[in-house]
Amino acid sequence: MYPAHIESYYRPTTVAEALAAITRQPEGDSMFLAGGQSLMQAIKSRMVRPTSIVDLQSVAELRGIDQANGLRIGAMTRYVEIAEYEQFPAAYAALRDAAERVGDRQVRNRGTIGGSVCWNYVASCLPSVVLALNGTMSLASADGSIRDVKAKDFIIAPLETARREDEILLCVSWPKPPPKTGSAYKKWGLVTDALPVVGMCVSISLDDLGKCRTAQVAVAGLADGAQIADAGGAALIGSAGDEASISAAMNDVADSVETHSDHWADASYREQLIKRLGVEVTLRAFARARR
Numbered sequence: 001m002y003p004a005h006i007e008s009y010y011r012p013t014t015v016a017e018a019l020a021a022i023t024r025q026p027e028g029d030s031m032f033l034a035g036g037q038s039l040m041q042a043i044k045s046r047m048v049r050p051t052s053i054v055d056l057q058s059v060a061e062l063r064g065i066d067q068a069n070g071l072r073i074g075a076m077t078r079y080v081e082i083a084e085y086e087q088f089p090a091a092y093a094a095l096r097d098a099a100e101r102v103g104d105r106q107v108r109n110r111g112t113i114g115g116s117v118c119w120n121y122v123a124s125c126l127p128s129v130v131l132a133l134n135g136t137m138s139l140a141s142a143d144g145s146i147r148d149v150k151a152k153d154f155i156i157a158p159l160e161t162a163r164r165e166d167e168i169l170l171c172v173s174w175p176k177p178p179p180k181t182g183s184a185y186k187k188w189g190l191v192t193d194a195l196p197v198v199g200m201c202v203s204i205s206l207d208d209l210g211k212c213r214t215a216q217v218a219v220a221g222l223a224d225g226a227q228i229a230d231a232g233g234a235a236l237i238g239s240a241g242d243e244a245s246i247s248a249a250m251n252d253v254a255d256s257v258e259t260h261s262d263h264w265a266d267a268s269y270r271e272q273l274i275k276r277l278g279v280e281v282t283l284r285a286f287a288r289a290r291r
């Protein structure tokens with residue numbers, strides 16, 4: 001299907017120009033375009049009908065990964081750049097795990113972290129990763145103000161975030177991680193190159209005895225979108241990283257979230273995936289935290 005008529009197309013080179021362009025139209029008429037991997041489908045199917053497009057691909061200040069002060073990933077940083085970045089601390093390694101397996105090569109070459117979290121599609125990988133890693137989204141408005149929103153307040157429901165339509169996502173950031181912290185992500189889908197049936201992300205930090213001090217577990221692939229599973233995080237505290245305690249914690253995760261049946265998988269299959277993938281990624285997060 002062809003898109004409905006689009007009246008104007010802007011290709012700004014700075015954030016200020018992008019914000020000026022988005023506010024030129026009445027609220028809701030204009031949309032930012034990042035990698036286009038979700039938005040173009042939505043425009044073609046007429047799920048959304050913007051009359052104006054503000055294409056962010058030439059805004060250089062939205063690109064790049066920087067560790068000068070913690071970790072900062074520009075909103076327009078593409079999956080391929082995250083997948084090829086070899087200097088993530090163990091604490092944030094889940095970002096690379098996820099980016100390496102998003103879609104196919106074409107999707108990874110165009111799609112961006114900012115587009116993924118702003119679209120917040122029901123089974124997307126990155127929303128669950130920013131939740132488990134407790135990322136901060138920085139949003140700028142045309143009036144010059146910038147506000148920081150924690151992932152748990154930003155990710156609301158499928159296709160719904162705390163971003164206002166006239167706000168641009170600048171970056172996702174994290175502080176310098178505490179020592180002995182590790183994370184991991186894995187998805188499973190019927191088609192390798194497509195959205196997951198279930199994805200699991202775990203972040204843990206260890207105390208001096210090698211026991212789990214803090215833990216955060218997030219699940220992708222639920223009907224309600226990416227969710228933090230508080231029960232799983234709490235159950236991992238004190239674990240020495242043995243398979244029995246991790247397995248018990250992942251049973252708690254499966255019990256605490258609502259799984260659904262659809263044409264990809266039924267609810268009990270999703271529960272099994274949560275347990276199996278959960279054990280695998282938690283063992284990897286422990287191994288990374290010990291390094």
Ligand SMILES: Cc1cc2nc3c(=O)[nH]c(=O)nc-3n(C[C@H](O)[C@H](O)[C@H](O)COP(=O)(O)OP(=O)(O)OC[C@H]3O[C@@H](n4cnc5c(N)ncnc54)[C@H](O)[C@@H]3O)c2cc1C
Pocket residue numbers: 031032033034035036037038039040056075076101102103104107110111112113114115116117118119120121123124125126163167168169170193194195196
């Ligand atoms: C074949 C295929 C397979 C896929 N497989 C996976 C998968 O395995 N895992 C997965 O997680 N995802 C998958 N996806 C979805 C993919 O990750 C999308 O690319 C991503 O959700 C959107 O990123 P984008 O940069 O293309 O954003 P766009 O599609 O350009 O934009 C998405 C939305 O975000 C808004 N937006 C973008 N950037 C900003 C910004 N800086 N500030 C404010 N608003 C902004 C846009 O206005 C739009 O509403 C797949 C997609 C396809 C087509």
